[in-house]
Amino acid sequence: MxxxxxxxxxxxxxxxxxxxxxxxxxxxxEVHLIVSDPAKIVLTQEMGWDFTEPEEEVFKKHFKGNLRVYDNADIAAPVASGSFLIDGMIVIPCTMSTISSIAHGTSKNLLERAADVILKERRQLIIVPRETPLSTVHLRNMLILSEMGVHxxxxxxxxxxxxxxxxxxVNFVVGKVLDAMRIPNELYNRYN
Incomplete structure (x- = not known):
């Protein structure tokens, strides 16, 4: 699996x-999900999710399958170790702050530590930035990651x-991510 x-x-x-x-x-x-606190705010604002319920129940309501959700403060979670074998990591959507932290290896939380592990183990890391316009700093940080092999x-x-x-x-962007992961999909009509 x-x-x-x-x-x-x-x-x-x-x-x-x-x-x-x-x-x-x-x-x-098998999906190991890390959700930052700001992401929970966005889930509430953009998707209408209700985090007044216990978080485990919120995610079970919206996702069906082999899912494990981690607290972003849990630096001892399995995904923080290189010995925890995974096929790749995708940060989607990815803030410019997170890109900066990953590019510079600060690892202040589980998300950043998990990405740092992916880089040190030379596994697949995909980031999906969602910001506009881009500053020179944003572009430099993405270049740093690209030069490290990040997609x-x-x-x-x-x-x-x-x-x-x-x-x-949405399906077009997610289809492109799945393409990069080498996962066959028909989420969008390909260019002929």
Whole structure:
């Protein structure tokens, strides 16, 4: 069974992360989810999730399958160790603050430590930045990550497939992420 770490940060566009987790769980993959506190705010604002319930119940309500959710403060979680074997990690959506922390190895929380482990173990790390416009600092930090082998897939939907709904645009970006993970999908109509 394939095993992935997925992380949500506080960037707008958390729907991309939600859709990716749904797709991975539908394929019976094991998903280890890290959700930052700002991401919970975005889940509430953009997706209408209610975090007044216990967090475990919130995630069970929205996701079905082999899912484990971690507290971002739990630096002792299994995903913080290189001996915990996984197929890759995806940070979707990824704030510029998180990109900076990963690029510079600060590892202040579980999400950043898990990404640091991915880099040191030379496993697949994908980041999906969701910010505009980009400053020179943002671009430099993404270049640092790209030079380390990180796959940078900005949340930039295309229009050659004539999207009709927000779902069409979300599926395009998530489909591109799945393509980078070498996971067959038909989430969008490919260019002919």
């Amino acid at each position: 394939k095993r992935y770490v997925v992380a949500f940060t506080g960037a707008s566009g958390v729907i991309y992360g939600v859709r990716l987790v749904e797709e991975l769980l539908e394929r019976d993959y 940078v897939i900005p949340a930039m939907p295309a229009f050659y497939h004539f999207p009709k709904t927000i779902d069409d645009m």
